[in-house]
Amino acid sequence: MKDDFYIRYKDEQTNRKMELPLEQMVKRLLALELDIVSHREALKAQAIVIRTNLVRNPHILVDRSITPMEGYRDIWGDNYDMNVERIDRAVQGTRNMLALFGGKPIDARYHILCGGSTENAEDVTDNRVTYLRRVLCDHCTGGPHWGDEKEFGMEQLEELLNIKFPDIDGDYRTEIVNFVECIEKDEHGRIRAIKIGDKRFSGRQVLELLDLNSTKFDIYPTGIRFISNGMGHGLGLCQWGANAMAEKGYSFIDILKYYYTGIDVGEVQLPSIKKPLIGKIVMIDPGHGGRDEGHKGIGLGILEKDIVLELSLGLRDNLEELGAMVRLTRDDDLFVPINERVERANSLYPDIFISIHMDYFPKSSLEGLEMFYFRRDMGSWKLGRSILDSLESRGISLRGLKEGNFYILRGINVSSLLVELGYLSNGEEELKFRDENYMKLLADGMGEGVVKYLTKSNFHSIIY
Ligand SMILES: [Zn+2]
Ligand SMILES: [Zn+2]
Known part of the structure; x- marks a missing residue:
């Protein structure tokens, strides 16, 4: 975990959007979220809860004001130094640690006091979450509220x-x-x-x-x-109970595992400025292959299956460079049936899926790149918009983003796009695909669009 994982927030004084390294943000939020006189193990458990939620959703704080530590000078008075020390110890003592389920950071809900038992997620939110199960909590009896x-x-x-x-x-x-x-x-x-x-x-x-x-x-x-x-929705960790457990001698790990069923406490590699796509999975689907050649260029006779593979490999290299895990439905001149492509994608459960093809419209001068998104899927549409913007700024000839009802899009259960790179029925356009620089321009533009989409939205990534 590097310190260049930044969390955005709103500065209280200037009302401006600011950024703070993750660990510093954990400190500030710990001061805000938990009674400072809590037991050190409860503070540690809360530090992990806060860090886990930040990593899971680093943009959620954008409109929330965060008091800098200095701001507590008046509130804490003579205890200021001691309290800062308590917070430092809790955060540094759990540095890099997250609450994980299946290797991914959990939605670490917590509340002030459960009143005797916590809640099942589905009773509060309509979603069943494996690790947010009801547990008995006699630790908080007699607490506040x-x-x-x-x-x-x-x-x-x-x-x-x-x-x-x-x-x-x-x-x-x-x-x-x-x-x-x-x-x-x-x-x-x-x-x-x-x-x-x-x-x-x-x-x-x-x-x-x-x-x-x-x-x-x-x-x-x-x-x-x-x-x-009790006080609060009753989901996940009961803060008052956590403190009582700590006082009875339980460690922060015992506490977290008690309130979040089946989780582990561990580290994951985090996205950074250089590798913003760490943790993201992208699946690229070069169309056709092997005996299925796809369209054939009208002038030079270049084959769709070759161009889409070349582009896909270039796009893969770009995205891997930025930390993504990229999988191709084929990385060679192989025939892969379409249902197998769909199955591979659905078993991998990528963040996004992009199918690459080329178009052909005989006896016409049609040209340009065109994209299709799956109907009513906002994620697909946003991904398409993002890629289109990046290509446009590179001067690529574009035909736009349309709704498409292709088998491959229907079958894939994540946000997906079908890209038609251009027209092989247009001799002039066909020439471009022989140009290495043009191919690089396309791969770079598409890569940039993917990065912008994947780092901006957090809606697509984690589904348990
Ligand atoms: Zn409780
Ligand atoms: Zn095709």
Whole structure:
């Protein structure tokens, strides 16, 4: 891991976008995210959580203000030096370490206090995440937000929940409980569903509408009082529990493995300025090959299968130079059936897939490079735009980016493009593909477009 892995953020004073090396950012966020008097092992666990999330999504901070360490001088007063030292120790003591699942950084969710058990990801976010499973946590019992109370008037409830209570005479406070029914709890006391007045709510809806701290709540018959245990969504690491575990003698690794099911703590090589594509997988598909020659040039008789292979190899070298892992569906003059190409791509699960071809339109002067993206896939479209921009700045003749419904695009389950480099039915254009400089221009332009796309967006890369 190098220090040139930078995290972007917004500077509080100047309101400008800034960059900070990863480890320094971990320090600043650690000061922000966890009570500084926490146990050193809990601080270390949190440092790894923060680092893991930063590596997984380095651009997420762009619009968040981060207080520099100096900013804590007033807040910490006499303890400033000691606290800075505590943070340095936690960050340096876990330097380069990440929480990993299947070798990739996890979505390291955490919350302040779970209230007795953490949550399954699918109960909170609709996504099942293997390492975000419910675990019992008796470590945080009695912590802050344990037994938080909130009281609501009947009219207030009607307004906040948009419900209607039947008209009743007399004392609201003793009657209200009759209008709260059908409470469903899970085995750990979180409210799954509840009927209030004339409406049914999920526990999460009530939490959001009434601004409660947790779905672990009870309604007390003495009044309209919600008493909740815990704070936060309950996913992943429970900070209060982590601290209690540390005090009981558990190490930061024990803590992380307790809250994130099945993970490892380890290092991965990170992208850097020189190698921005580390961790990215690109699959290039040179069309045709072997007995399938593709189109044949009208003038010189050059073959589609040869040109697309040459270009693909050039593109591969460019991308590998920048740290990507590149796989070709063929790297030689071989016949590979199309379904096999699709299967190879789908078993590798690359970040992107690019199929390279050439076009032919008899008796016409059509020329230029054309690209097709898979319909409705924004990733494919953005990748195409990015490559088009880079080619345009190099003066390549372009026909644009269109929606295409090719078998190869339909079969591939990642963002994919089909590129037609040019027309072999156009003698003048055919000549260009004999020119090494032109081929280099194409490979460089496409490579630059891929890099821009892969380093800008983080939506495509990790799917568990
Ligand atoms: Zn807990
Ligand atoms: Zn073709």
